[in-house]
Amino acid sequence: MTTALRTGRRLVMASLLIAAAVGCAGSGGASEASCAYLVTYDSRTYLDVANVDFTVGEKLGTATIPECDDTPNTPGDTVPERTITAYEVEGMDPAVTIAVGDTAAEAILMQVR
Template sequence: MTGAPLTVRRVLPAALLVLAAAGCAEGGAAPGGAAEASCAYVVTYADRSYLDTGDTDFTVGEKLGTATVPGCDDTPNDPEGAVPEGRVTAYAVEGTDPAVAIAVGDTPAEAILMKVR
């Protein structure tokens, strides 16, 4: 990435929310009648799994490479409910070791903060 780093202070972009929602579809009624989500927004980078933090105050650093978004099929009897494996760009987070946290998104401006789980 060239130029000054991008500081991110905003709500998650709608496109990423749609992706996360597709991966977190309600899987039906759980015991007691409550609906239960079985897929979380997780990415894998450098043999580590990262979860979305919801944090919006961080600074995107240089491009690291590509992270994998695992596929999800929390509705096995509904072939249209499956979400295939995907790829997303991984970025460093200024002041944080990538072994602890990364940012992911199609562009630095759309990146969301993910922390190792």
């Protein structure tokens, strides 16, 4: 094997190790996780959708944000289940798309997953 080939392989391996270390490290060097923003409404689960313009319609009722425990080995970090207002999205079927928020102005677009 030539010296150039060995050097190239070492550089590739070093790059992969650095990328893996950076990808796993968050603030403080520990890996971080976060719960997906999910809600349940009318027996369906919705996931948030970003970068889509929409118009909030009438209030539908109450959606539930499930409990989140993304750090199961750290006691006391569980975010409890809570409720939030569900709204229609103009021009969309609520069986597929809703908006949720504490107010209509703060509503986030959600689609069935």
